[in-house]
Amino acid sequence: MSFLDIDTSDAVEPSCVPGDIEYKVRIIAYREKEDEEGKLNKILINQNGEPYISPIFEIPSEPTSKDFNTYIPLPHGEMDAKTLAKTKWRLEEFKRCFNVPQGRVDLANTIGNEGYVILGLKEDPQYGEQNFIKKMIVPKY
DSSP states (O other): OOGGGSOOTTOOOOBOOOSSEEEEEEEEEEOOEEOTTSOEESSEEOTTSOEEEOEEEEOTTOTTBOOEEOOEEOOOTTOOHHHHHHHHHHHHHHHHHTTOOSSSOOGGGGTTOEEEEEEEEEEETTTEEEEEEEEEOOOOO
C-alpha cells in the first residue's frame, strides 16, 4: 500500500475559528532560527535588533483549526520606561496564562502548557485569514 492508496475524500482543510470567543490553547512549539554555530534559538531578534519569542499554539478542541503564533517582545536595555513596563506585563501575562514558573526557564519545557485566551480573527494579505491572541486570561492573585 502506498500513501496514495489512502482515502482522503473526507479530509478537511484547516481553517480559523471565529474571533471574540474564549478558547483553551496549547503551546506546541516556538518559532526558531539557526545561529552562526548551527544551534536553533527560540529567542529571536526582530528587524530593529530587539529580542522576542514567538510561541506557536493549537486549539485542542478544534482539530481542523489552523495553528497560530504570537509575538512577545522581551525587555532590553534600549527601552524607555513605559515600553519596558508594557513589555514586562505582556511577558508576565504569558507566564501566568500558561503556568510558566518564574526564574530561568527552558522554553522547550513549556511545550504542552495550556491556557485560556480570547482569540481575534483578521485577514492577512499574504497569509489569508489568521487567528491571533486578543487577550490572555490570567488568574487573579
